[in-house]
Amino acid sequence: MSATPSSALRLTSFSHGGGCGCKIAPGILADILKKSSGFPVPKELMVGIETADDAAVYKLNDEQALIATTDFFMPIVDDPYDFGRIAATNAISDVYAMGGTPIMALALVAMPINQLPVDVIGKIIQGGESICAEAGIPIAGGHTIDSVEPIYGLVVMGLVHPSRVKRNADAKMGDKLVLGKPLGVGILSAALKKEALDAAGYQAMIDNTTKLNKPGKALSDLSGVHALTDVTGFGLLGHALELSRGAGLGIRIDMPKVPLLPGVTDLATRGFITGASARNWAxxxxxxxxxxxxxxVQQALLTDPQTSGGLLVSCGADKVDQVLAVFREQGFNDAAVIGEVTGGPAGVRVQG
Known part of the structure; x- marks a missing residue:
């Protein structure tokens, strides 16, 4: 049974890669950034590009810092309203991953005007608006262009107290790692594109990718939470490695403890794996x-690109129960301790 809508129009047929699987491969991105020229960094810029963090943070005053981020991609699903919801949830997540509260968004809309009906484009935008309303923020403007492939996303701004900014580089020796959402979105999307995903799998995918990472704000208020990021296009291993490199410490992941979306192991075994997974590993x-x-198959799960993935938290061992309680209170019942921060050098080890 396929979860593809009955309409002949398939949004995913327009895109060469869907969701966060569209990201430039990590190795190529590193080469590009190496060649970029340096520039003067003002002292107010608390977080920039130096540790590949989730958003930029600029200190406004002693009580407020501005978080700025953007994210956009091609369709990961065929339903336009769901596509808009997923893209908006994913973009807003970076503000939560810094420990902040979103305050405003701008829409980025690029559409093949001569190929997509106006009402389809309208539904994409309405889907994004619905998630922004859930986050309590307005879409205050944006920009539109005619494009070969449909692209939708947001620029999102937020606020955080300067002392509560949660970087991806501040993990400490002995910290426990908590993952807020299960893995497998890329695998489900690969099955969907080949019309092999059933209705239950599609619903699990939508539920996961449209759940706002609101626990990030509450986690920023816990003194024992040292580092925070979200797992997106580079997969769990890629984002864990960024956390490891930022701290200069090793990370151990216990594979049996990593939460997975229903059915993804079977789908991966059957070959429904995105090309981005191999690019990530390379x-x-x-x-x-x-x-x-x-x-x-487990390697594919660990490198699977997550669109609107879960928060990855590095916290003191004595704070684990509090961190899990924050997740549970906000409906993240799959949140789990998946490993710990070990001694240097930087790198990730996965145990079976």
Whole structure:
């Protein structure tokens, strides 16, 4: 049974890659950034590009810092309203990943005007508006262009107290790692594109990708939460590696403890794996040690690009119960401790 809408129009047929699987491969991105020229950094810029963090943070005064981020991509699903919801949730997540509160968004809309009906484009925008309303923020403007592929996303701004900014580089030795959402979105999207995803799988995918990472704000108020990021296009291993490199410490992930979306192991075994998964591994696999017990399917799950993925929290061992309680109170019942921060050098080890 396929979860594809009955309409002949398939949004995913317009895109060469969907969701956060559209990201430039990590190895290529690193080469591009190496060649970029340096520039003067004002002292007010608390977070820039130096650790590949989730958003930029600029200190306004002693009580407020501005968070600025943007995210956009091609369709990951065929339903236009769901596409808009997913893209908006994903973009807003970066503000929560810095420990902030979103305050405003601008829409980025690029559409093949001669190929997509106006009402379809309207539904994409309405989907994004519905998530912004859930987050309590307005879409205050934006920009539109005629494009070969449909692209939708947001620029999002937020506020945070300067002392509560949660970077991805501040993990500490002995910290426990907590993942807020299960993995497998890329695998579900690959099955959907090949019309092999059933209705239950589609619903699980939508529920996961449209759940706002609101616990980020409450987590920023916990003194024992040292580092925070969200898992998106580079997969769990890629974003864990960014956290590791930022702190200069190693990370151990316990594969049996990593939460997975229903059915994704079976789908991956059947070959429903995105090309981005292999590109991710090619980009950072040299810094990851997989124990012999880790299967190729498990490797694919760990490198699977997550669109609107979960928060990855590095916290003191004595704060784990509080962190899990924050997640549970806000409906993130799959949140789990998946590993810990170990001694240097930087790198990720996965145990079976």
């Amino acid at each position: 980009g950072y696999g040299n810094d990851v040690l997989l124990e012999d017990s880790i299967s190729p």
